[in-house]
Amino acid sequence: MKAVSLPEEQPVILVIDDDRYTRQVLRKVMEKEGYQVIEAVNGEQGLEAYKRLKPHLVLLDALMPVMDGFACCTELQMLFQKNYFHGNDNGNSNGNGNADHQNLHFASHTPVLMITGLDDQESVDRAFAVGATDYLTKPIHFAVLRQRVRRLIQQFQLYKQLQMANQELQRLANLDGLTGVANRRRFDEYLEDEWQRMIREKLPLSLILCDIDFFKKYNDTYGHQAGDACLRRVADALRFCAKRSVDLVARYGGEEFAVILPNTTAIGASQVAEEIREVLRSLDITHIKSPVSKYVTLSLGIACIQPKPQSLPNILVAAADKALYQAKAAGRDCCFTDI
Incomplete structure (x- = not known):
């Protein structure tokens, strides 16, 4: 240190x-x-x-x-x-x-x-x-x-x-040592804090979960050092798109990232997600073993809830995870919103 x-x-x-x-x-x-x-x-x-x-x-x-x-x-x-x-x-x-x-x-x-x-x-x-x-x-x-x-x-x-x-x-x-974004511990704390704040202020809270498509194939093809560099570039793209001081980008686990967007509607979160996907594609990170593209891509799941008293933030995570699964099932390299 x-x-x-x-x-x-x-x-x-x-x-x-x-x-x-x-x-x-x-x-x-x-x-x-x-x-x-x-x-x-x-x-x-x-x-x-x-x-x-x-x-x-x-x-x-x-x-x-x-x-x-x-x-x-x-x-x-x-x-x-x-x-x-x-x-x-x-x-x-x-x-x-x-x-x-x-x-x-x-x-x-x-x-x-x-x-x-x-x-x-x-x-x-x-x-x-x-x-x-x-x-x-x-x-x-x-x-x-x-x-x-x-x-x-x-x-x-x-x-x-x-x-x-x-x-x-x-x-x-609070940091993920590899990517420099928030770690899972900070994600859990911040989600709980913002969930409570949105209850008080009666505002929506959105969450984007995103997964690097076929990342295991990427690691197997280019090696773990290249995989680490890829994770850092994805994290940088997410930070670039989550522009507000209250937005949080976190490494959720492995090749999965999360973006917490307080006071953001589903439409606003979808716009951020599409921007993330396009910014990453513009980086042209070569992935010759990807079945969907010759470059690294993301699948993104979006959820938006207006938190209520006695409700828990895990319902937002579950909804975003469901949307992410649907994005993968739809062919990957896309965004899907849970409704």
């Missing part, structure tokens, strides 16, 4: 404090440490700056007008949660496991160091209760501040690196 490394970047610190002098002092100290500093004068401005700049660390005052630090910290936690789940939503991937590294800042829990003159136990407890990562009282001991900032940013960067490594492992776990 390729090693995951973070890009070199200057850490960004967001200072949210209504006191101009404090902001200036914090900026001077933090910039001397090599950090980039952004200032906000109250909680509301700080939230907007966070959403825009995605800092590595927030230095937050507790007592401010408009929105105090406790309310601001609460809102920041909600942003972390919202953007974490948004960044991991199924709809943002084509199902082939591509990690969205641009969302890593949001997906990570940005540390918040609250700096305040409040040193009573109730205020400290309240700060941690609303999500502060650490707490420092005024007057600021700058040697302590430097060490805590350094530690929090290092932890944040290590956390991001761990996230990237985990995302890469998840991506690899």
